[in-house]
Amino acid sequence: MVELRVSVREAESANPPIVFTHGWIDDHTVWDGVRAELDDRTTIAWDLRGHGRSEAPPPGEYSRELLLDDMRSVVETAGQPVVLAGHSLGGYLGLAFALLHPDLVAGLVLIAAGPGFRNPEARDQWNAAVDASAAKLHLPPGSEEASKHVDSWVIDELETIEVPVVAVVGERDKRFQASLGLFEKKLNVVHSAVVPDAGHSVHRKHPAAVAAAIRHLDR
DSSP, X not given: OOOOOXXXXXXXXXXXXXXXXXXXXXXXXXXXXXXXXXXXXXXXXXXXXXXXXXXXXXXTOOOHHHHHXXXXXXXXXXXXXXXXXXXXXXHHHHHHHHHHXXXXXXXXXXXXXXXXXXSHHHHHHHHHHHHHHHHTSOOOTXXXXXXXXXXXXXXXXXXXXXXXXXXXXXXTOHHHHHHHHHHHHHSEEEEEEEETTOOTTHHHHOHHHHHHHHGGGOX
């Protein structure tokens, strides 16, 4: 197990803790604004392996399975089922985690996230775009594998996820607006929001709107 950077802010609340998972090439601080809006809730934010202040393992150790093992170690620190809030890659991992460990998940918040691709050609195009982006960035070797898709498992199993879901996307984030429609069809979406004048990083630019959406999961 790699050493992970985890930030915990505790509060007295009847609602479950929220675990925030960032997207590729970000870190846990992207959630600072949203967490400030939710200061009455216990929140946990962490850095994915190879990101932020978490340890960067060697190439070949960034698979979905290893990332989900990391997520489980973070979730289990809460001592109870949690709401998983994730942006982009973080949202995808939340979906995968809910499939593997439904007993540990009280709800999902999917922010500018997608469920992967059924079409192998679409997966190849996505993965090629990840490689092209990684080539321009100074990243730990092999860490781009975290953002790649290897199969259609998550999108194929969406309908088996039963927990309540909040889905948020930016008005200008056309790629992930298509996912919003799929989520509304396949998942138990209790609230969805398209945030005006927002792009892919809607949680950074519009934290109050994202926090307000998350509160639709409150008991």
